[in-house]
Amino acid sequence: MSLLRKPYALATAVAVVVALGGGLATLAVQAGAQPAAASAAPPASPVDVATVARQQITDWHAYSGRLEAVDRVEIRPQVAGTIVAVHFADGAVVRKGDPLFTIDPRPYAAALEHARAGLAAAEARLAYTASDLARAERLIADHAIAQRDYEEKRNAAREAEANRLAARAAVESARLNLEYTRIGAPVAGRVSRAEVTVGNVVAAGPASPPLTTLVSVARLYAAFDVDEQSFLALINGRDNGADVPVLLGLANEDGYPRRGTVSSVDNHLDTSSGTIRVRAVFDNPDGRLLPGLYARVRLGSSAPREALLIDERAIGTDQDKRFVLVVDEADRTAYREVALGAAHGPLRVVEAGLQAGERIVVNGLQRTRPGQTVAPNPVLMSGAPDPAAPAARASIADNS
Secondary structure, X not given: OHHHHHHHHHHHHHHHHHHHHXXXXXXXXXHHHHHHHHHOOOOOEEEEEEEOOEEEEOOEEEEEEEEXXXXXXXXXXXXXXXXXXXXXXXXXXXXXXXXXXXEOOHHHHHHHHHHHHHHHHHHHHHHHHHHHXXXXXXXXXXXXXXXXXXXXHHHHHHHXXXXXXXXXXXXXXXXXXXXHOEEEOOOOEEEOOXXXXXXXXXXXXXXXXXXXXXXXXXXEEEEEEEEHHHHHHHHOOOHHHOOOEEEEEEXXXXXXXXXXXXXXXXXXXXXXXXXXXXXXXXXXXXXXXXXXXXXXXXXXXXXXXXXXXXXXXXXXXXXXXXEEEEEOOOOEEEEEEOEEEEEEOOEEEEEEOOOOOOEEEEEOHHHOOOOOEEEEEEEOOOOOEOOOOOOOOOOOOOOO
């Protein structure tokens, strides 16, 4: 048994030595490969790069406001009576002069006829006194009538003329009251609901409850408050802002699709808020503008200026600072702090920190560090491939 175990033990020892030798050889190969791998430079990271250029822009300032009707009328009765007809549906759009309500006209038609009868009597009395006065004038010339009688006839003729004028005024008043029984729309616009329905008796005068309200819809005001600095820069001394461009967008609209003009500027600055009230007027061809709606308003500078615009994606945040990565001629990136201005769509104004002609990283910022060598892919500042670049590649997707 001992003779059999010795060859087996020897073979096992040889196998262990061979295995250890192979492992040491492998470690030696790996140790020799590490310096070579460490000396190789990392591959350049592909990024989209755009050239900063100057563009003509208009500075815009954003505000919040509310829409107001150009014309708003509370419809009140001018004569008392019973409502006999309502001629509109609630919320309908009406034209100027369209009938809205009818008050029972019969009492006022009778009053008009009574006034006309009084006018006829006054005219008959005037004709009689005029004839009597003419006869008295012939007699007084021949001294055939007393002076007192002549004065009485002349005074009677004058009273008859005054009574005729009063009767004519009474006819005109009765005619107006009859017209007031037909209540029409004083302006074109949209009516509210009928507050008083058929069969109800209404009183006349400014203290009476309104029958309905009517607002114009062809044009609307947007009222908003402008801060003092913006007022001095954009509106003050410029014909009350008549040449200042104004844009409007509703709460559910993208951007500012509607263009208007400044209509009026308040005559004083509110010292408690440091703002001044401004109203701009906008056309409403589609009828979507309604009084009371929330309005997003942008006020622009009257004269355009040159400015540097960069893509919003190119801007990084470093605590309270904003920065971009500038790419030099050797395709190495460098940290650059920038001062930003207003937004213009997907682009942003750079007030300080960049020069025209410099290249910046616009896509792939999260994968790039300052001092890193990159493989620039030329694109336009909007992100589209630059057709002027000789080797423009597809835009690099930002996987950050």
